Amino acid sequence: MASVNENYLKLQGSYLFSTIAKKVKEYETAHPDANIIRLGIGDVTKPLAPAIIDALHNAVDEMAAASTFRGYAPDLGYEFLREKIAKNDYEARGIDISPDEIFVSDGAKSDTSNIQEIFGYDNRVAVCDPVYPVYVDSNVMAGRAGEFDSALGRYKKLIYMPCTKENDFVPEFPKGPVDIIYLCFPNNPTGMTITKERLQDFVDRAIKRKAVILYDSAYEAYISDPSLPHSIYECEGANECAIEFRSFSKNAGFTGLRLGFTVVPKTLKLSGVSLHSLWARRHGTKFNGAPYIVQRAGEAVYSPEGKEQVKKQVEGYMKNASFLKAGLKEAGFTVYGGENAPYIWLSTPGNMTSWDFFDLLLSKVNIVGTPGVGFGPMGEGYFRLTAFNTVENSALAIERIKAAHLM
């Protein structure tokens, strides 16, 4: 008699953004005339840059002729893309990552959720609190998280690293035993960053403890402070203890195109076993590559025109972030993030819970955000707004918030 993976039954409720979507839909049905401004889900709104569109059209034309048609892609991704990544994202920053340490994929969500497969089921996993839910849920599904403690709002076997205003939303390295540590900087959801010194400290401790850091830098394109690290490999020794995830979703608007990559240095080994070869095996066995035309689109992101165009898009989103942050401050809110990341993390007024504030914002000013508690119990009393809407809507949102005197 077949049975289900019981770990799935330990997952809590439905995915955060599905719940939000449901609430918004209900509100819209009850108030069909409401002009709702969506600052909730981290989805981009600007169309793909012209250089990317051109590359897509060209690649589609190649697929129309037998002489240029492409079938199955190489396991790791096309070399034309992996070389561009190695050169622009790493070599240009003085980091030694070779093209064959880069695995092209259909996005950082897939990679950050699949990576846990190559580790033992008994590995102790540490995550930030608040945290991007995918790191937690993928480990729950694999059985590493244990039971959910509803009083604490936490899984019993996970190690939670609190990110609070007291520690500037940068966690401490876990004191007890730990094997795998997920970090995301610039951070989703707080929009806060980590200094190179603090990140180096994580790397040093991980090496000492023989732990592996899974570093999600999907938002590195939003860094404007030149002192902040874009890659964990800017830290000495990171190629012995860290795997890095990148995405084309937020720097170039690929949320609907699906492209990302993972770096697994060949020097990264556990008891002599190369994680690069395990990930290569996973990639070759359970995945068939990102579409050729999308990999060509990714290549165009690194062309001179592409670089210029996506930089302007990021600047545009960051103007929204500054505007939102300044406006919220003027309205009396305590606000974090939003300077090197497209996310604003605000304290809810009074002692309001995150979900109460969600309901208030939706009903009173027709703005959708994300309740901080949805990212973990330490997110309670916080709320996330994103900079991905239009400049007009961002301005309108601030106008409404100010007028409503929510504080």
Next chain:
Amino acid sequence: MASVNENYLKLQGSYLFSTIAKKVKEYETAHPDANIIRLGIGDVTKPLAPAIIDALHNAVDEMAAASTFRGYAPDLGYEFLREKIAKNDYEARGIDISPDEIFVSDGAKSDTSNIQEIFGYDNRVAVCDPVYPVYVDSNVMAGRAGEFDSALGRYKKLIYMPCTKENDFVPEFPKGPVDIIYLCFPNNPTGMTITKERLQDFVDRAIKRKAVILYDSAYEAYISDPSLPHSIYECEGANECAIEFRSFSKNAGFTGLRLGFTVVPKTLKLSGVSLHSLWARRHGTKFNGAPYIVQRAGEAVYSPEGKEQVKKQVEGYMKNASFLKAGLKEAGFTVYGGENAPYIWLSTPGNMTSWDFFDLLLSKVNIVGTPGVGFGPMGEGYFRLTAFNTVENSALAIERIKAAHLM
């Protein structure tokens, strides 16, 4: 101290097709003038049909304007595609599958390797021998296969269902305890098919035994015999015991575009737990959808022009299959498959092993095929050729084989 998933270390050698690629590369380096004909990997060669190219260009243009730009796709896939699938692949055959029982993905390889995640780790898994290696390897990685017995060439905890000339390459339902059964018809690698009666028998027994059938029908478009089932849901009760996988790779040439789908009926439950809801949770948590432009390309496969064009492509490949099969027979080979599938399965001459025949074919007539033993020990003494090359190359291959008097 972090540790690796030890199950990965039980995997045997590298992936079959990587080994073949390496051997071919070595031969090419030694013989740079050889005109090698590739009938090995099951990759298509015909360019995408005009209707699909048009749909791709149109969708790319939509991504260039803010008003029509698409970000994250809906979890299950776009409704425009799921509706077309439900109507054309199921309703048109009198099968009741609703659009929300269809999960759009980046291909059947991903889905058939990921599906095992929703089942308990102690489920007993049955596979055909020979078998598409992905079913086996994904279960090895998850720990369901146990150790590899190198004397037998089999994993100790898997249940192997022999597919031999004696049973027409259609396996018997396992006699002992079994929980999950992988079936693939039309079959990769043998190119053989299953009758509706035999498939109904599998369904009936699966229901009695509370087992789940994972049915891979990626090659259904190649069926010409009208009596053969295209979907397992043509069998009564299958919606209580079966999950079905489909692909756009082989019917419409999407190997480089990446698109497939999985059907999980809402009526399929284990101890009251809906597999549909588990797979939905997996999809929502660990995957971010197939690219919008590729889903539009998939939709075009179902347009009147698209249908006509992809049908012609399939017919073209099947002409190659007939030609290869007839030619091999004339050359004295014993040949199976190739009538309702793009694969030819031949007995190697004399007592030659599959790999010896691979080497002979490569060195003597410069033809690349796939050794049967690469798909399992019962494939020893067999060899797979595919119909996916051009008609010219298929003809040239037969010419060379006849001239070489290999039998």
